Amino acid sequence: MRLLALLAFTASAYAAETLPLWKGDAPEGDGKLSDSSKAKLTVHLADKPNGAAIVICPGGGYGGLVTKGEGHGIAAWLNAHGIAGIVLEYRLPAGRAYVPLLDAQQAIRTVRANAAQWKIDPQKVGIIGFSAGGHLASTATVHFETIETRAPNAVTGQSSRPDFSILIYPVISMDEGVHRGSKKNLMGETPAAGLPDYFSSQKHVKADTPPSFLAHALDDKVVPIENSRMFYAAQQKAGLPTRLIELPNGGHGLNGYKGPSWDKWQAESLLWLKEIKVLP
Numbered sequence: 049m050r051l052l053a054l055l056a057f058t059a060s061a062y063a064a065e066t067l068p069l070w071k072g073d074a075p076e077g078d079g080k081l082s083d084s085s086k087a088k089l090t091v092h093l094a095d096k097p098n099g100a101a102i103v104i105c106p107g108g109g110y111g112g113l114v115t116k117g118e119g120h121g122i123a124a125w126l127n128a129h130g131i132a133g134i135v136l137e138y139r140l141p142a143g144r145a146y147v148p149l150l151d152a153q154q155a156i157r158t159v160r161a162n163a164a165q166w167k168i169d170p171q172k173v174g175i176i177g178f179s180a181g182g183h184l185a186s187t188a189t190v191h192f193e194t195i196e197t198r199a200p201n202a203v204t205g206q207s208s209r210p211d212f213s214i215l216i217y218p219v220i221s222m223d224e225g226v227h228r229g230s231k232k233n234l235m236g237e238t239p240a241a242g243l244p245d246y247f248s249s250q251k252h253v254k255a256d257t258p259p260s261f262l263a264h265a266l267d268d269k270v271v272p273i274e275n276s277r278m279f280y281a282a283q284q285k286a287g288l289p290t291r292l293i294e295l296p297n298g299g300h301g302l303n304g305y306k307g308p309s310w311d312k313w314q315a316e317s318l319l320w321l322k323e324i325k326v327l328p
Contacts, residue, residue, distance in 0.1 A: 064123075066090045069154055074139070077146030082139070087151050089158060090135040091166065092123035098130035099169035100326050102214070103155045105136055107179030110148065110233035113137055117305040118178040129318060129327070132168055134159055138184065143236030145243050152188040153208035160206035172326050174212040174258075179271060179300065180230045182218025186249035186279060189213040189258050212326060213260045214317050217268055217300055220275035222247040227271050253282035261320045263293040263313035270300035291320050 067089045073081035104126075106118040113119070115135060123133025138151035156173060163170040177185030192209040219227045222235070222244040235243050245251060260283055264276040276292055283290035293316050295302070298309035321327040 064090050064092045064120075067158075069136070069138075069151060069158065074147075074154075075150050076144050077150065082144075082147075086137065087139045087154075088137045089155055090120065090123070090137070092120070092127055092133040092135070093166055094127040094130045094132055096130050097132060097167045098328060099167070100130070100172040100174070100321070101132035101134060101159050101163075101166070101168040102126055103134050103136050103152065103159060103173070103175045103210070105138065105152060105175065105177035105181035105184045107177070107181040109227070109229045110141055110180045110183075111229065112140070114178070114181075117301075118181060121305065122176065125314060131327075132159075132166055141234050143234075145235045145239070145247065148184045148234070149187050149191060152184050153192065156188065156192075156208045156210055157204045157206040161204045170206075172211055174214065174326065175210040176214040176216070177218060178216045180219050180227070180233075182215040183220060183230060183234075183247075183249070185210075185213050186215055186218055186220055186260070187247060189215075189260060190249050190252035191246075210258050212258050212321070212324060215260055215262045215276065215279065216313060217264050217271055217302070218262065218275060218279070219271050220249050220279045227275075250278040250282045253279070253286050253288075255286055257283070257286060257288060259283065259288045259290050259324060261291050261293075261317050263295060263316070265295040265298040265300070265302060265309060267297050268300045289324055291316070 069087035076082050104122050106114045108114050119135040123135055126133035136155045138148045141147045159173050160170045175185045175188050194207045219230045222231050262276040262280055264273040280292040295309040302310040
């Protein structure tokens with residue numbers, strides 16, 4: 049299986065295409081614009097596509113991006129299972145709290161806008177994230193625009209609602225059990241009123257929220273497993289087909305993206321995608 053993943057990564061890396069996420073300046077929120085040069089997508093298409101696609105949000109505490117183990121390596125694994133993997137290099141917020149979310153929403157729209165060309169089913173577009181990237185994926189899961197409710201200045205006419213999300217050792221809350229580094233980088237030293245609540249994803253799950261798969265190690269000392277538990281509980285309360293895998297060990301990063309706990313979440317997430325009819 050690991051040899052297969054390595055071979056898939058070699059082929060995927062060779063065939064990958066990197067695109068700018070935005071044309072011209074990108075929105076920051078509150079009507080502001082900024083240079084968008086650091087926001088980009090790297091598209092890894094599967095040799096034998098099954099129509100599913102997943103936008104990948106690497107972690108890094110909102111102060112950096114772990115694009116290898118939590119980005120292109122994940123795309124290789126997805127490609128080995130027929131899923132397109134689109135690595136999102138989102139803009140780092142430096143206190144501009146809405147910037148990563150705007151990038152994630154645009155990434156989902158971009159995948160749908162290119163669905164025919166990339167052999168993707170626009171109704172099977174999900175998002176995956178790790179650590180702070182898991183927080184970003186969770187915010188994209190609860191804060192989205194449909195075709196009917198999109199902002200007037202949306203670059204494309206596509207919905208930014210993911211069809212599902214996969215959250216691996218994610219930061220979820222910005223007001224209890226918070227990862228302080230991620231919160232500071234996202235919102236600044238003194239967050240504006242309302243921001244911690246808006247970016248505490250467990251508070252915004254409702255009936256039309258996409259379903260989520262979560263995995264978290266019990267011995268994670270960096271981002272406590274309670275983050276995943278509270279999001280899982282909110283999804284359960286909303287009646288969504290959610291799943292949480294509590295891994296016995298591996299800590300934050302699951303032993304450097306290897307070992308039994310790493311293998312377990314990957315295997316279980318694929319089974320879950322079959323259960324919710326994303327994979328055949």
